[in-house]
Amino acid sequence: MSAGEEGPWEGSMSADEGRAWDGSMSAGEGGAWVGSMSAGEEGPWEGSMSADEGRAWDGSMSGGVGGPSEGSMSAGKGGAWVGSLSAGEEGPWEGSMSAGEGGAWVGSMSAGEGGAWVGSLSAGEEGPWEGSMSAGEGGAWVGSLSAGEEGPWKGSMSAGEGGAWVGSLSAGEGGAWVGSMSAGEGGAWDGSMSGGEEGPWEGSMSAGEGEAWVGSLSAGEGGAWVGSMSAGEGGAWDGSMSGGEEGPWRAP
Known part of the structure; x- marks a missing residue:
């Protein structure tokens, strides 16, 4: 998975047979990622x-031997993360x-x-x-995720007993999501995720x-995705993810 000169991804993201991420993901000078993200033998990160x-x-x-993330994730003064995220x-x-005063997160997220x-x-x-995001005993998401008038999320995001997403995720007029995101009983995504005219996602x-x-996964003329993202039978990504002239993703 790579992007061209204008996109946020200029490096590559690859995996070996058994690993989720054994390669590296990096970006050039103008991209969102200037460093590298790679995984070793033990953990995914x-x-x-x-x-x-x-x-x-x-x-x-970074991640340690036992868990997916035993290290910490932090950012400097101008970054989105001023605090730390550890497991x-x-x-x-x-x-x-x-996060600190200027960060995106002022509260705390714990499990x-x-x-x-x-x-x-x-x-x-x-x-x-401004709302809250919580989960029950067995489900991934049993509670709801909502935001106030000023936030990007005006709808709610919830899940049922067994499915990953049984409820719906929607946003108001000014939000990023105008459509709905839902899933069926057994599959990760059996429903569809689509956005309205104003949103970043116009396809499905x-x-x-x-x-x-x-x-x-595709988007209309003004969206970030102009191409398509698809997968084959067995792997998570057997197909290709590419973008058109307007999008940040260029074909490898």
Whole structure:
């Protein structure tokens, strides 16, 4: 997966047979990623992800032997992350993720013993999140994720007992999502995700019965995605992800 000169991705993102990420993902001078993100033998993230002074990432994100993220993820003064995000022994996220005065996160995000998200994710008056995001005992998302009048999310995001996404994710007139995002009983994405005229997504993103991505993800003239993103039978990405002239993704 690579992008051209104008896109945010100038490096490559690849994986070996058994790994999720064994290669590296990096970007050039004008991209969002100036450092590199790679994974080793043990965990999915053993390398580092960093950026220059004016970038979104000034710190590093690394993982230890046991968990997916036992290190910390932090950013400098001008970045989106001023606090740190770390994980402990049991769950994927037992620490907290917070940001300073100018950051996107003013509250904290934490997880309990068994669930992916048992705590809550909230932001203050200045932040994009004014509601809360929580999960129950067994489900990935049993609670709801909502934002106030000023935030990007005016709808709600919820999930049922067994499915990854059984509810819907929608936003108001000024939000990024005008359509809905839903999933069926067994598949990751059996429904569709689409946006209205004003949103960044004008096409649709859907999946078949057993696959993660069998359909295509495309956007209209003004969207970030002009091409299509599809996958084959067995792998997560057997097809190709490319963008047109207007989009940030160029064909390899």
